[in-house]
Amino acid sequence: MDTPTSDMEKMALEENADRKLLIAVDFGTTFSGVAWAQTRRPDVQTIIIQWPDSTSGGLEGISSDKVPTELRYNGDECQWGFQVDDFGPRHQWFKLDLDPNQSRGVSDLSRQYPDQHALPPGYNASGEKLCTDYLTALRKHTEEVLKHKLPQSILKSTPIEYIITVPAVWSDSAQAKTRSCAEAAGMGKQLMIISEPEAAAIYALHAMDPHSIKIGDTFVLCDAGGGTVDLISYTVSALKPILQVEEAATGTGRLCGSTFLNRIFNKYLVDKLGLNEEWDEEVVEDAMKRFELVTKKAFRGSPTEEFVIPVPGLADDPSQGVRRGKFRMTGADVSKIFEPVVQEVVTLVRGQIAATNKSVKAVLLVGGFGQNAYLRETIRAAIDPGVEVMQPPNGWTAVVRGALMKGLSQLEPTTARVKVASRSARKHYGTERMAKYDAVKHAKRPNYWDAYDGEYKVNDMDWFIRKGDPVTEDKSFKRQYHKVWPVAEGHNKAVSQDLLVSQDPDNSGAPTYKDAGDVKYLARLTADLSCIPANDLAQKTGKDGRQYYSVHYDIEMTYYSAHTKYSMVYKNVKYDSVTVEYV
Numbered sequence: 219m220d221t222p223t224s225d226m227e228k229m230a231l232e233e234n235a236d237r238k239l240l241i242a243v244d245f246g247t248t249f250s251g252v253a254w255a256q257t258r259r260p261d262v263q264t265i266i267i268q269w270p271d272s273t274s275g276g277l278e279g280i281s282s283d284k285v286p287t288e289l290r291y292n293g294d295e296c297q298w299g300f301q302v303d304d305f306g307p308r309h310q311w312f313k314l315d316l317d318p319n320q321s322r323g324v325s326d327l328s329r330q331y332p333d334q335h336a337l338p339p340g341y342n343a344s345g346e347k348l349c350t351d352y353l354t355a356l357r358k359h360t361e362e363v364l365k366h367k368l369p370q371s372i373l374k375s376t377p378i379e380y381i382i383t384v385p386a387v388w389s390d391s392a393q394a395k396t397r398s399c400a401e402a403a404g405m406g407k408q409l410m411i412i413s414e415p416e417a418a419a420i421y422a423l424h425a426m427d428p429h430s431i432k433i434g435d436t437f438v439l440c441d442a443g444g445g446t447v448d449l450i451s452y453t454v455s456a457l458k459p460i461l462q463v464e465e466a467a468t469g470t471g472r473l474c475g476s477t478f479l480n481r482i483f484n485k486y487l488v489d490k491l492g493l494n495e496e497w498d499e500e501v502v503e504d505a506m507k508r509f510e511l512v513t514k515k516a517f518r519g520s521p522t523e524e525f526v527i528p529v530p531g532l533a534d535d536p537s538q539g540v541r542r543g544k545f546r547m548t549g550a551d552v553s554k555i556f557e558p559v560v561q562e563v564v565t566l567v568r569g570q571i572a573a574t575n576k577s578v579k580a581v582l583l584v585g586g587f588g589q590n591a592y593l594r595e596t597i598r599a600a601i602d603p604g605v606e607v608m609q610p611p612n613g614w615t616a617v618v619r620g621a622l623m624k625g626l627s628q629l630e631p632t633t634a635r636v637k638v639a640s641r642s643a644r645k646h647y648g649t650e651r652m653a654k655y656d657a658v659k660h661a662k663r664p665n666y667w668d669a670y671d672g673e674y675k676v677n678d679m680d681w682f683i684r685k686g687d688p689v690t691e692d693k694s695f696k697r698q699y700h701k702v703w704p705v706a707e708g709h710n711k712a713v714s715q716d717l718l719v720s721q722d723p724d725n726s727g728a729p730t731y732k733d734a735g736d737v738k739y740l741a742r743l744t745a746d747l748s749c750i751p752a753n754d755l756a757q758k759t760g761k762d763g764r765q766y767y768s769v770h771y772d773i774e775m776t777y778y779s780a781h782t783k784y785s786m787v788y789k790n791v792k793y794d795s796v797t798v799e800y801v
Contacts, residue, residue: 244618248444249284251618298355315345317392353403380405386413415450421620442587465641467573474562476587523549580606584616648681672761694776745793
């Protein structure tokens, strides 16, 4: 490279030192979306709508706000998104394999109506490989699109940071796997993780008329997608300088998205027409496309509605409603297809409203399924008439738009429009400690003599966060701990502290002891003290007259949108940090 070019690149780097390109990825169960913006122009936020299809490897194949979360391996070729046609086996729903322990992972609907073309989990590829390959294809396509949207000089000199969304109810393990897959897909080490319902709420509340929002208003957000339906609730706590909300009830979710409408319709067709001699995959494909693109969206709930489904090649049969290659369905027929799915969503919405213990102003429906008119009207009829049911604009892309807004506000706080001031802890978090033995309180518990304090001790739990406690983002707080050991045992090279967690599914309260209830190991913090001379460690005389090393240290906790950071601090120095699950 010649000197002039080198100088020009150097100048571009200096000019763009404070510029970043932010790319948000809504990694969905059935569909995924991408949005991007530059920190210098945070007001210009763009959704990627160009995707390659099975006939074109370029950018202009399909125009859509989202792309299917599907993969197919054809030899060494990895087909993804719209490149995967409707025929033959394909990998679907592999995102859920990152957190197989979620109770919502298997629902009655998914057992009753499996996809006939979906490959089983783990078939010829692990969930992590599938997610990595899909995210790799998504990243490469995104960066190819950006080459046509921005000058090469800016792309070469501007750092790119990615944001990826995850369900709020996912475990620490699932979030770690998501981060690992995204990093392996080339999305960088500076990856931001944001919870899906929070991202959706940020956009949905921002899109509302600000004059209609008052302090104390509570909103239930229902993100109804293709595979999953997630809910969360917020109460408005401030209007100025920006809208601030506090979590009013912890999130819930279930596998009852709109994909199940397609699966139930498929079964309905097979049961109704499958014995016809001309029945084949082509008939199914044409019928499914009409149901997906027209019937599902147009249905309003009236039993007198009529829908025409193409079934090319089938012979006329008035008894089955087939005439001239068309099959007629009434609104009553379509209602039977919708009913099992919609009722599961209604149950979730009712449960979330009840969990707030507050007067709810409105239910905000986002996600693809959330834009469905029949779902909206069914929810409206099933809840208190005083609660509005609203569909904010751009509902299908609310998650990726909100994730981009959140990411921009993290880098440029002045761009924030909606802030989640606090959340409700989803579990109990704490550590095991030594407590003075109390014969009444600790009856039947094993105890031991502590020579340093000259008293009997027992191990019990010290919960620094209890389920349901409000948790404030970005603000750290400390909890002090104390460990001693005899000087005669020499210089301890390290001090460790285990972090423990309890889900408390029955809401019976935090367990008193580690071996009671469902207390589980979360992470371990260790302070390496080997660099500190023994003479610099504090010494104290115990009740037994012996000399002991005495170390006071803090555990510092900081909570973010989709993870928590714990640090061990000794004499104002951070010795170890771990990033663990969303609180």
